[in-house]
Amino acid sequence: MMVRGTLKWRQAIALLGLLGGPTLFLGVFFLGPLVIMLIYSWLEPGLYGGVVWNFYHLNYGRIFGWANTRYEQFDPAYLRIFARSIWLALCTVGLSLAICYPAAFWISRQPEWRKNLFIFLITLPFFVSLIVRLFAWVLLLRPTGFINQALMGLGIVDQPLEMIFTGFAVVLGMVYIFIPFMFLPVYASVEKLDMAMVEASFDLGAGRWQTFRRVILPMTLPGVIGGSIIVFIPSLGNFIVPSLLGGAKVMMIGNLIEQQFLSARNWPFGAALSMVVMATVLVLLLVYVRQMTREDRAVAAAPEPTGDMR
Amino acid sequence: MTRSGILSRLLSVYGLLFFAFIYAPILLIVVFSFNANPVNMMIWDGFTLDWYRTIFGFPSRLTESTLYVESTRQLYAAVRNSLLVALVASSVSTIFGTAIALAVARYRFRLRSFYRAFMFMPMIMPDIVLGIALLIFFVSLGAQLSIYTIMIGHCTFLISYVFIVVSARIADMDDKLEEASADLGANPWQTFRRVTLPLILPGVVGGGLLAFIISMDDLVITYFIAGVDSTTLPVFIYGMLRRGIKPEINAIATIMLVFSILVASAGLYLRARRK
Structure with a gap:
């Protein structure tokens, strides 16, 4: 009894020693700021920046449609920017998936040493500075950039194409920086794909398309969904890519938030906008985790296939 | 050639394009950081180390060093x-x-x-x-x-x-x-x-x-x-x-690139060896 008691004490002390510092740190400097941001989003903006400590719901009203009728009409501009951000993030997910999926199949069929080399080469850009990688696309897409110079030099066009400061440029930039995020989860499930199942499907008379739809796609779906979520989240709130490659023409929610803090100086409104971004992300993750646990449970609950099933 | 042969050939071509997409933009920065053209940094005009000299504060032919x-x-x-x-x-x-x-x-x-x-x-x-x-x-x-x-x-x-x-x-x-x-x-x-x-x-x-x-x-x-x-x-x-956008950003970017690739390779190499 005594021994067990001291053991418990010892464990508690060890746990406190390990967790005390980091918990305090994250509580103050991670949860604290999020709570203060939540409070700010319900406060009244002051006249010259700053806040007035009054409860004020019109920060959210400005976004979702109940405006302060004394000063302004409801302007759906904010909803439009939000919708555009979701659209561009979805395009990013779609395009990066389209690029990574075939590549994952190609790499999974290589000999072992080459596989490792290729995966190393795909992860390497993740460690290269983000701003450097985006700078490369500014150089490529500008009116006086590499692609336009090459096209004009070859006589294909006689005026520089407008490539930078378009929605396409923003999507391209985001696809480029998030490729490792999409590739690794997709590759993980493609690698696990049992080729015997694919062969069985062919043997049973299924065509290429049918095999893909009924066998390959469902089996690689977890990687596809995981990769899509990991790419969607940073794309949605991105503001570096649209500010460098989208300019003033293609504004995303991230740029709107930045403006509220650094030029418009309406902090409560900016806080409300980022609460909306955070809520979107959290809802998405919750749905994803729910789905995953339900699938796990379904797999666990399913009866083991036995030989004598008729 | 059989259909699946053509398909796997196509897949290999695709793989090469995939790596070109990842690495060509980065390589472009490295190459053009040595470009001597001060007006349009995307038109090759001979080799120079002047941009590197500029960012390290040495006098160079191309920039008004007083400004820099x-x-x-x-x-x-x-x-x-x-x-x-x-x-x-x-x-x-x-x-x-x-x-x-x-x-x-x-x-x-x-x-x-x-x-x-x-x-x-x-x-x-x-x-x-x-x-x-x-x-x-x-x-x-x-x-x-x-x-x-x-x-x-x-x-x-x-x-x-x-x-x-x-x-x-x-x-x-x-x-x-x-x-x-x-x-x-x-x-x-x-x-x-x-x-x-x-x-x-x-x-x-x-x-x-x-x-x-x-x-x-x-x-x-x-x-x-x-x-x-x-x-x-x-x-x-x-x-x-x-x-x-000024050409010396190319040179800064190249140095950062080399630095992060060295650190990352060292880390990944250590991990692979320890396993």
């Missing part, structure tokens, strides 16, 4: 700030992240699954949300934005990365060794010093290196919580890009 002196000093300050922030933030978050990973892996307690889920929060949080939350927090507390606020801000999300890398290492570890050590009469501290720590060290070093690189590269969060005279290198370059 101030900028060079700012560049050095930004590099120094970046290294300092990365060093402090990655050290602190390596200790914290490792501590949480050990607690979660080795002890059974009520909040265990909470910690496990919570450690993913800072990674999942969009950069901009965390950045402005920290900005509001520091300003409403009346704290001066400085290099210290950047260090604190970086730690909040770096802890998660270290936690994940170290947890993976602990999961691979054979916990019978720790039991054996206890059976042989070692006290918990001795077991930790002599058995656990050496075994998880590759994970700790790997996590710390990852944290260092991510800290060096962070732009969004730093952008919001950097004070006037505490710019880091990515924020400095972002500012340069917004003011207008």
